[in-house]
Amino acid sequence: MAKMTGLEELQEIPPKVLQMYDAVIRLIEEGEDASGIRVSTITDRAGIGKGTAYDYFDTKEDIVACAVVFHIRKMFSLLEQELQKQDSFEKQLLWLLEEMGRESSRKYCFTRMVHILTDNSEFSMQVRQRMMSASFEKYHPMRVFGNILKRGVDRGEVRSDLPMEYMVYTIFSALLTYMLSISTEDCFKISPDKVRQFVHYQIMQELCEKRGQGSLTGAIY
Amino acid sequence: MAKMTGLEELQEIPPKVLQMYDAVIRLIEEGEDASGIRVSTITDRAGIGKGTAYDYFDTKEDIVACAVVFHIRKMFSLLEQELQKQDSFEKQLLWLLEEMGRESSRKYCFTRMVHILTDNSEFSMQVRQRMMSASFEKYHPMRVFGNILKRGVDRGEVRSDLPMEYMVYTIFSALLTYMLSISTEDCFKISPDKVRQFVHYQIMQELCEKRGQGSLTGAIY
Amino acid sequence: MAKMTGLEELQEIPPKVLQMYDAVIRLIEEGEDASGIRVSTITDRAGIGKGTAYDYFDTKEDIVACAVVFHIRKMFSLLEQELQKQDSFEKQLLWLLEEMGRESSRKYCFTRMVHILTDNSEFSMQVRQRMMSASFEKYHPMRVFGNILKRGVDRGEVRSDLPMEYMVYTIFSALLTYMLSISTEDCFKISPDKVRQFVHYQIMQELCEKRGQGSLTGAIY
Amino acid sequence: MAKMTGLEELQEIPPKVLQMYDAVIRLIEEGEDASGIRVSTITDRAGIGKGTAYDYFDTKEDIVACAVVFHIRKMFSLLEQELQKQDSFEKQLLWLLEEMGRESSRKYCFTRMVHILTDNSEFSMQVRQRMMSASFEKYHPMRVFGNILKRGVDRGEVRSDLPMEYMVYTIFSALLTYMLSISTEDCFKISPDKVRQFVHYQIMQELCEKRGQGSLTGAIY
DNA sequence: AATGAATGAGTTTTCATTCAT
DNA sequence: TATGAATGAAAACTCATTCAT
DSSP states (O other), X not given: OOOOOSOSOGGGSOHHHHHHHHHHHHHXXXXXXXXXXXXXXXXXXXXXXXXXXXXXXXXXXXXHHHHHHHHHHHHHHHHHHHHHHSXXXXXXXXXXXXXXXXXXXXXXXXXXXXXXXXXXXXXXXXXXXXXXXXXXXXXXHHHHHHHHHHHHHHTTOBOSSSOHHHHHHXXXXXXXXXHHHHHTHHHHOSOHHHHHHHHHHHHHHHHBSSTTSSOHHHHHO | OOOOOSOSOGGGSOHHHHHHHHHHHHHHHTTOOGGGOOHHHHHHHHTSOHHHHHHHOSSHHHHHHHHHHHHHHHHHHHHHXXXXXXXXXXXXXXXXXXXXXXXXXXXXXXXXXXXXXXXXXXXXXXXXXXXXXXXXXXXXXXXXXXXXXXXXXXXXXXXXXXXXXXXXXXXXXXXXXXXXXXXXXXXXXXXXXXXXXXXXXXHHHHHBSSXXXXXXXXXXX | XXXXXXXXXXXGSOHHHHHHHHHXXXXXHTXXXXXXXXXXXXXXXXXXXXXXXXXXXXXXXXXHHHHHHHHHHHHHHHHHXXXXXXXXXXXHHHHHHHHHHSSOGGGHHHHXXXXXXXXXXXXXXXXXXXXXXXXXXXXXXXXXXXXHHHXXXXXXXXXXXXXXXXXHHHHHHHHHHHHHHHHTHHHHSSOHXXXXXXXXXXXHXXXXXXXXXXXXXXXXX | OOOOOSXXXXXXXXXXXXXXXXXXXXXXXXXXXXXXXXHHHHHXXXXXXXXXXXXXXXXXXXXXXXXXXXXXXXXXXXXXXXXXXXXXXXXXXXXXXXXXXXXXGGGHHHHHHHHHHTOOSHHHHHHHHXXXXXXXXXXXXXXXXXXHXXXXXXXXXXXXXXXXXXXXXXXXXXXHHHHHHHHTHHHHOSOHHHHHHHHHHHHHXXXXXXXXXXXXXXXXX
């Protein structure tokens, strides 16, 4: 049987595979290290036989990598949908920050991505490889951020004199740090709430036309 | 025998333990995933007996965690020394960016740290725990960045009207993104060189007194 | 998979587990110390894979403890069956003594039990714990001896004026000493044959109605 | 260096060896299984270097076997001394029963002996072998019991018409069962106190001249 | 197609024993 | 002489993968 790649569209994915993906994501969200997840745990949670996993995937690494790729894609797809509901760039930014701060499993998506991007394991290389493929393109984080920026420029809310790549970089880097401050509160030494204010201030200062409205000092202290 | 913690001072560490630390770091630099390293590989490389590892550590996880903690501490200590040789804030920033870009083992230190900060494994929790301990304090990344900023403020190069925490955050976030763009070139969508320019530009714009000298557009395109 | 307890009924026990039990008992009968038995020896003898042992049991100690519990139960069950074939209390006693003296694997059952009762190891505690469980009750040594005594009283062969517990104790104690004299001939200082005569004499003297028939001196010397 | 045998007289035994013996016995009394005791635990407790153990003994088994042999000898020697202080056979018996019932480490001596007599391990065979040697003879349990019986006969308290061996057997078997009832209360089904009464009654009935004084029924119920 | 019992190669871990100091 | 760091052979245990049903 042709094996799964993690890049299939939702409707193409057999129910048992979706159950497996779900099991993997739940395990990761519960704090399990990706390389430490056992096939039997996945199939038990998915309510299927162990042998069945090998009808759809060749190795354990494939299972976990596909589940993660699928999940990242799904999450960024949802993200884009939600962002389109907000009608200004600043509202979109605020929604993003709030969503990330919410005690929700969704927030792990971003952290997970960074974790994988900084890893050398066989499993991570597979995820990275798939994130470079054409069918992932649409939901690529960089693309999602690019889209909201583009619309912001069109609406005249975001500066048009800065290179798009620079703006994407600015958002990515800011959100990343907010994420880290949340997930590693104890060792990061700055409270997530303060980081969130910094992020909001910095992005608005840098990327939006009307600069200088409100000062950091005033806004925060 | 009392076991190692990874927080010992260099001179307190037995030679065989240093050989083990060295073996672990080399393996990680060669691309091995931390959780995939085998005890026998470590002891073989260190040129010691397998049992000796267990004279100094209780479990395999301890070995790797201590090696990583020791290495991060050593690297940030070196970093601080090197940074002190540069006589202006901008030179320090440029040196940092160059150093990170260099095909050098040293750069792994930062990536490794981020990887661990975003992980949930037993091993990562151990590293995080140790990074919070008093004896790590001195080499904590936040402290190192704080120090160069403080000196920058004293020399009148860095703005004194911004909260220190905010500036530390800005540097951390920027360097992290540069690091990610280097280590995952294909999937990041912006070239490391461009990210480096963005980082330089953004930090100087934000943190230094004399703002507006040079424009991003002009500087880059 | 749910693990074995050693208290399952014969028909509930998977064939591979029976093969393992058999291997363990044979090893013990061959003189191997319970704590010295290796998992690989058991599985090799049982003709199964090493991993299979861990499908049915959690630890090596579990394997050996369950095998011993199962064997003790089986042996006392057989014992009860055989004893019922003898039609008088004295014949039952004589059959017991003969059976114990026979160079047969069966006799180890009693010695093994005593060895375990006098031990403090993890393994022995497990066996003791299981011997106290309800499903062991039926084959408990005390019960088996109690049954033959009860029938003896009913047939008018055994005294009815003595407390049952006292009589059970008398038999247990006598058989135990006979067993010890057999298994440690050199160091016991009384020959098993003599002990056997003592046992027969003492039990008949003490427990049976018609006392004083035959004297020890006369009977033995 | 000539190694220890466990049969040396107290004054011949080097202090470090006595410390080791002490450590072993304490470990066994704390519930450690003889074969599970580690050399490093012994030497740590004895306050000596690990290598030193091998100056006095060839193997770990030697260490434990010698310690046990020495201890059994010492205990039965003490036993004999104490028994001689009691001026009648019945008082001696009562003292023995009380001593065994006392929450004292001393009681383990008898249990330990039985455990070793029913074992097949290398270590137990060594102990048995030593218990058969000439220099152990003096403190052999059978000898100790024989001595008090002999004196009882001389004083006219103990019957002279029974073979000595039979009387030794009777005492041994009775005490053994009392011991077992104490150490395995839960699984033995008769309370130690009752067993003690049975033992006292039975031995006095069987072995002493004036029979029939007091009935079991009357005495106990 | 789906299963899950069985496998065994591959790891971690232990600890008696040695030997340089 | 006494030590204890170092060793490595030996054992327990894991778990991805297979395959008969």
